[in-house]
Amino acid sequence: MAMESMWINAPAKINIGLDVVGRREDGYHEVRMIMQSIRLFDRLTLNRKKDPGVRLTTNLKFLPTDENNLIVKSAKMLMKEFNLEGGLNINLEKRIPVAAGMAGGSTDAASTMIAINQMYDLNLSNSQLMKRAAKIGADIPYCIMKGTALAEGIGEKLSTVPKLPNCTVLIVKPRIHVSTKEVYSKLQIDENTVHPDINSMIEAMKKKDLEELCSNLGNVLETVTINMYPEIQDIKDFMMENGALGSLMSGSGPTVFGIFTDKDVATKTKEAALAKFEKSFAFVTDLYR
Numbered sequence: 001m002a003m004e005s006m007w008i009n010a011p012a013k014i015n016i017g018l019d020v021v022g023r024r025e026d027g028y029h030e031v032r033m034i035m036q037s038i039r040l041f042d043r044l045t046l047n048r049k050k051d052p053g054v055r056l057t058t059n060l061k062f063l064p065t066d067e068n069n070l071i072v073k074s075a076k077m078l079m080k081e082f083n084l085e086g087g088l089n090i091n092l093e094k095r096i097p098v099a100a101g102m103a104g105g106s107t108d109a110a111s112t113m114i115a116i117n118q119m120y121d122l123n124l125s126n127s128q129l130m131k132r133a134a135k136i137g138a139d140i141p142y143c144i145m146k147g148t149a150l151a152e153g154i155g156e157k158l159s160t161v162p163k164l165p166n167c168t169v170l171i172v173k174p175r176i177h178v179s180t181k182e183v184y185s186k187l188q189i190d191e192n193t194v195h196p197d198i199n200s201m202i203e204a205m206k207k208k209d210l211e212e213l214c215s216n217l218g219n220v221l222e223t224v225t226i227n228m229y230p231e232i233q234d235i236k237d238f239m240m241e242n243g244a245l246g247s248l249m250s251g252s253g254p255t256v257f258g259i260f261t262d263k264d265v266a267t268k269t270k271e272a273a274l275a276k277f278e279k280s281f282a283f284v285t286d287l288y289r
Ligand code: ATP
Pocket: 063, 064, 068, 069, 070, 071, 097, 098, 099, 100, 101, 102, 103, 104, 105, 106, 108, 109, 139, 180, 251, 252
């Protein structure tokens, strides 16, 4: 039955592994990434309205509320294709740090599409939604799928991989804004590049061996972003000195995550990180499956 309103939680992602394997002629990079959703959410509330158009409000005043916001872009795309009547008021309660390497904008767009599909009884399957999502952004199909996945191509080719063993994740984001575009444009791939071993990571996941997985964590973009912001390396070292099994920068950064087996240790490390890394954002969470 068609619905007048609904709310939906949009989970953030981290990259357990990120490799760049080539560059396409159109300038996009070919990647191999292991994606994992975590229980850190933006909250979207959608209400139908009689007059046409999409009106977005948000608690973060600096975010765009026009078509530059992926929520508005994805909503308008579906409303146009299916000739949907009236319009939508959408409120975004932003909790995922912005420009942080956690796919905040992409997950908002994915949740917008999932919500519209339900509210208007479009009956689109996940793969039909994902096909449309890829037109707006390479990471959005994954954000519809969620959980643990291997993303290839420019990020839009998805396959399932074994789930990660249970663990606690500590997120620490220093007060730095990183442009994904800038990081990719500065990346040099040559014979000296040390590539993360994504296949070994998948093998460790098959064996449910968290320790082996953590010893293989790798993100080829770290070389660029850590060079620009050495504080990222300091946070990684801090995580390892404080009991993390492994620690890595997510996406193009600057977010760093640490994998812990003990939630109390992760929580203590969070408090210590907030004291040490001024004005950083820190959050203890677990995996979203
Ligand atoms: P990724 O991990 O995919 O590189 P990110 O987490 O680094 O993404 P986002 O938080 O998605 O980056 O935001 C990057 C830019 O996108 C912001 O500066 C903002 O102007 C724009 N943007 C568009 N829509 C949104 C949205 N719904 N939430 C946050 N930012 C958005």
